[in-house]
Amino acid sequence: MFRVTRRYRFAASHRLHAPQLSDPENRQLYGKCNNPYGHGHNYEVEVSARGPLDASGRAVDAERLDELVKRQVLEPFGHRNLNADVSCFARVAPTSENLAVEICRRLQENWSRAFPGEWPKLDRVRVAETARNIFEVKPFEVKPFEVKRFQVKAHEIE
Ligand code: NI
Secondary structure (H helix, E strand, C coil), X not given: CEEEEEEEEEEEEECCCCCCCCHHHHHHHHHHHHCCCCEEEEEEEEEEEEECCCCCCCCCCHHHHHHHHHHHXXXXXXXXXXXXXXXXXXXXXXXXXXXXXXXXXXXXXHHHHHCCCCCCEEEEEEEEEXXXXXXXXXXXXXXXXXXXXXXXXXXXXX
């Protein structure tokens, strides 16, 4: 069994703001990350898949993975405002935890179309928001947005 990881990058802006809280509550909770006009990050996303080697000596067809990630993540998120352009972030704050959950959900939901065989399987998604902030989820460890929305306090702006 092998694990293969591919790394991708996209730039996007966001504002940490929970619609169900008042403005003062949001300011207190998210600090400068709640500034009204948002700020940007150069996100790095690592997608790991696992599987046995096939006859070609490979565990994952990287081109298929690239195409899936491009369609489900890089195109819809790249150079976008996550709050405004990604529908789920109208309901939950686009923390990098929630971003990792949403990326994982999208990949898992479309995985069998890209990889119709038994292998490979989606193993892990990591989102690096800054050099010091890395967020990791595995499919089925979290259901979409069961993550506690307000647990993040240390959020950095580069
Ligand atoms: Ni941020």
